[in-house]
Amino acid sequence: MNYNLIVFDLDGTLVDSIPDIADVYNSRLRMEGYPEHPVDNYRGYVGWGLKQALKLVLPEGVPDEELQRILTEIVNEYTKRPAKLSHVYPGIPELLEYLGNVSIPIIVYTNKPEALAQSVVEELFPPGIFDAVLGYTPRFSHKPDPSALNEYLLAQNSPLSSILMVGDTPVDLETARNAAVSFAGASWGFRSEEVLKEAGSDLNFPRPADLQQWLMNK
Numbered sequence: 226m227n228y229n230l231i232v233f234d235l236d237g238t239l240v241d242s243i244p245d246i247a248d249v250y251n252s253r254l255r256m257e258g259y260p261e262h263p264v265d266n267y268r269g270y271v272g273w274g275l276k277q278a279l280k281l282v283l284p285e286g287v288p289d290e291e292l293q294r295i296l297t298e299i300v301n302e303y304t305k306r307p308a309k310l311s312h313v314y315p316g317i318p319e320l321l322e323y324l325g326n327v328s329i330p331i332i333v334y335t336n337k338p339e340a341l342a343q344s345v346v347e348e349l350f351p352p353g354i355f356d357a358v359l360g361y362t363p364r365f366s367h368k369p370d371p372s373a374l375n376e377y378l379l380a381q382n383s384p385l386s387s388i389l390m391v392g393d394t395p396v397d398l399e400t401a402r403n404a405a406v407s408f409a410g411a412s413w414g415f416r417s418e419e420v421l422k423e424a425g426s427d428l429n430f431p432r433p434a435d436l437q438q439w440l441m442n443k
Contacts, residue, residue: 226327226329226440226441226443227387227443228329228387228388228389228407228440228443229329229330229381229383229384229387229388230329230330230331230332230378230381230383230387230388230389231324231329231330231331231332231388231389231390231391232331232332232333232334232374232388232389232390232391232406233331233332233333233334233390233391233392234333234334234335234390234391234392234393234394234397234411234414235333235334235335235337235342235345235346235360236271236272236335236337236414236415237268237271237272237392237393237394237411237414237415237416238314238391238392238393238397238411238414239313239314239317239333239350240308240311240312240313240314240345240349241311241312241313241314241414242308242311242345243264243265243267243268243271243415244264244310244311245303245306245307245308245309245310245311246267246271246278246303247262247264247267248309248310249299249302249303250262250267250278250279250282250299252302253295253298253299253302254282254283257295259282259283259284260284262282267282268415268416269415270282271415272336272394272395272396272397272415272416273336273367273368273396274336274337274361274367275296275299275300275303275336275337275338276292276293276296277367279292279295279296279299280292283295300338300341303341304340304341304344307341307344307345307348308344308345308348308349311345311348311349312349313349313350314413314414314433315432315433316413316432316433316434316437317433319433319434319437320433320434320436320437321350321354323437323440323441324440325354330356330381331354331355331356332355332356332357332358332359332377333346333355333357333358333359333360334359334360334368334373334374334390334400335358335359335360335361335368336360336361336367336368336396337360337361338360338361338362339358339359339360339361339362340360341360342358342359342360343358343360346358357377359373359374359377361373368396368397368399368400369396369397369399369400369402369403370400370403371400371401371403371404374400374404375404378404385404385405385406386407388404388406388407389406389407389408389409390404390406390407390408390409391408391409391410391411391436392408392410392411392414393410393411393412393413393414393415393416393421394414394415394416394420394421395416395420395421395424395426398410398421398424398425398426399424407428408426408428409428409429409430409436409439410426410428410429410430411429411430411433411436412429412430412431413430413431413432413433418431
């Protein structure tokens with residue numbers, strides 16, 4: 226295989242977390258007296274981080290301090306039950322097992338708050354399967370800014386040409402471009418192959434098993 230490291234997005238790539246995200250957001254919206262949204266609509270709200278998702282579901286004109294207060298409540302509630310309704314996509318366990326068998330390091334890089342992302346991973350995956358879980362922290366901006374990933378890569382001694390990022394949104398594609406690493410689109414996730422192609426992704430896979438087969442042939 227030509228890759229020394231594979232970087233996976235979390236939501237929409239490894240895990241279908243929409244049921245949890247919709248449940249947490251709609252519960253808080255209901256408590257605050259705001260309209261709720263259909264579960265499937267949340268697939269279009271996520272990808273840029275929890276705060277941006279909240280901006281998209283709230284009516285226009287909500288003051289920033291109010292938005293921040295609601296966001297804090299959402300994060301607190303989400304952290305209490307990080308994977309109550311979420312599930313790992315079919316084919317992902319086999320893909321990760323294969324990468325472990327061929328000794329390819331794998332990490333998670335997500336716009337979820339890092340502690341929350343780590344809790345989701347702990348709930349849904351065997352311990353130690355990922356070499357690192359990188360999420361949003363105040364130290365760095367959200368993806369598509371690749372600064373958190375760049376800091377991690379500095380210590381890895383791997384050429385950028387040997388790194389593959391796997392993600393399901395144009396945000397992930399832009400992140401890969403900004404980090405100067407290769408990209409594979411997970412069109413089994415929250416965005417369709419058409420959306421990924423329109424964003425400029427030339428390599429897209431409808432199932433994790435298809436990505437696994439492609440990697441086996443590299």
